Amino acid sequence: MTYNLSSIMTRAWEILRTKFDGHVTRYTLRFSLQDAWRQAKAAVNRAAETDEVRRFRDAILLKR
Numbered sequence: 001m002t003y004n005l006s007s008i009m010t011r012a013w014e015i016l017r018t019k020f021d022g023h024v025t026r027y028t029l030r031f032s033l034q035d036a037w038r039q040a041k042a043a044v045n046r047a048a049e050t051d052e053v054r055r056f057r058d059a060i061l062l063k064r
Contacts, residue, residue, distance in 0.1 A: 003040055012036035
């Protein structure tokens with residue numbers, strides 16, 4: 001699996017600008033990159049799900 005690193009970095013900068021008002025520090029950049037990677041991995045996982053898995057997951061979540 002390969003990820004589009006350019007789009008992940010672009011998303012990280014978008015997160016940094018919105019959550020931290022563009023204030024760049026090691027912490028804010030690290031947090032933004034982690035969040036962007038988390039979102040990218042979640043998108044890949046959602047795209048890889050089959051309809052059966054989706055229905056099963058939704059059924060479990062509805063029981064909570």
